[in-house]
Amino acid sequence: MNSPTAQLAAFAANLRFAAIPVAVVRKTEDLLVDWFGSAVAGHGARPVDSITRFALSMGPQNIPGCDTSAAGPSEVIVRRGRSSPYLAAMANAAASHVAEQDDVHNGSVFHPATVVFPAALAVAQAIGASGQQLLTAAVAGYEVGIRVGEFLGRSHYKVFHTTGTAGTLASAAAVGNLLGLDATQMQHAFGSAGTQSAGLWEFLRTAADSKQLHTAHAAAAGLMAAYLAQDGFTGAAQIFEGPQGMAAGMSSDADPARLTHGLGSRWATAETSFKYHASCRHTHPAADALLQVMQRHGLAADDLVRVVTHVHQGAIDVLGPVVNPSTVHQSKFSMGTVLALVARFGHAGLVEFEQHFSDDLTQALRDRVTMVLDAEVDRAYPRRWIGKVTVHTRDGRVLTGRVDEPKGDPGNTLSRDEITAKALRLAAFSGAASADEMQTAVDALWTVAQWPRVGDLLEPPV
Secondary structure, three states: OOOHHHHHHHHHHHOOHHHOOHHHHHHHHHHHHHHHHHHHHOOOOHHHHHHHHHHHHOOOEEOOOOOOOOOOOEEEHHHOEEEOHHHHHHHHHHHOOOOOOOOEEOOOOEOOHHHHHHHHHHHHHHHOOOHHHHHHHHHHHHHHHHHHHHHHHHHHHHHEOHHHHHHHHHHHHHHHHHHOOOHHHHHHHHHHHHOOOOOEHHHHHHOOOHHHHHHHHHHHHHHHHHHHHHOOOOOOOOOOOOOOOHHHHHOOOOOHHHHOOOOOOOOHHHHOEOOOOOOOHHHHHHHHHHHHHHHHHOOOHHHEEEEEEEEOHHHHHHHOOOOOOOOHHHHOOOHHHHHHHHHHHOOOOHHHHHHHOOOHHHHHHHOOEEEEEOHHHHHHOOOOOOEEEEEEEOOOOEEEEEEOOOOOOHHHOOOHHHHHHHHHHHHHHHOOOOHHHHHHHHHHHOOHHHOOOOOOOOOOOO
């Protein structure tokens, strides 16, 4: 059966390193280093600690100071320990999504790294895969997850967190490629992964911890689906487009053609954006547009009387419920809070959120920000995330700003020096690694394609 599901499964199963263009390999290395910084940044975050404690209590573990005889093969980055691939993937996926600095693909509104790399790394370490095999598996995961997100469409994202839903398929594709599944087995893995897809946006209304659970579950569930398929376990043959499949239950505008668009010629991995500000990506275009206005006209935060952000409907759907954020993480989904921090400090980073999200000045500025639906911005979304603002100043001026490619987008991307610096900042913030340890780890990761075997990314303490 040559269905879209079957075609996508065959691509993921048959992808090999030699078929990936050099530029895409280099981009995947960039994405891996960027993800590693976010994973380290999860150290000490309460939701991450909770999921990690659960994971370590459920299986083999090796943490500093404990008996090493029961150690699993896969690294739990925030603990410098080891566990089973399943549980390590779960913990690392939770860790890498809490700082809101992990990558995003615009067209699918999907965060690939946080579900692909935790699963792929855990399995690569367990089976002794090479660096090239790890990169190949990551590309398989990105290409599948992005296309599934695009297939599910805008209606899906209004209710479902696409990283939690498409993420199960991305993880299954990456792990299935590492395990050497054939096309039929990969199709079964997709069926088992898709039937476990989950993740609802309702958590934002009450500042719940669910977002980390979404990524932890997606990475682990996809990994399980691939291993089950290797063992002969069967899954739905048309999990995407079948009459009771994902599209039927989770979307009103699904387009099966997007599942196979450009397979082998269009490399969606290379379209992925990095995150500059430590907040929901929906806030970034407006944040960059506001910065543009303030720098161009020499404005200070106190000069702002009113800021109107002209946004797409997806931004209103996700950010709209967050009116009065009560936690650091919830504040990253508040357009007003993000723009207030940008206006005050020129950047909405981890330190700014941690120390100033609830300041009186931040709250005062937050209340001067409004979102309005903009027809041009909405038409372009999700393929392009345009930033437009109208700024009213104390001296009566009305100024406008526009950014067509926010910082981090492929046309306005981060250099390798910037990615390295970002990773070092994230480690310094969380305290999970010293500057020297992190620099050593990052320097090594830049050579991942030369590794004969994937080992620990952070050395365990002596």
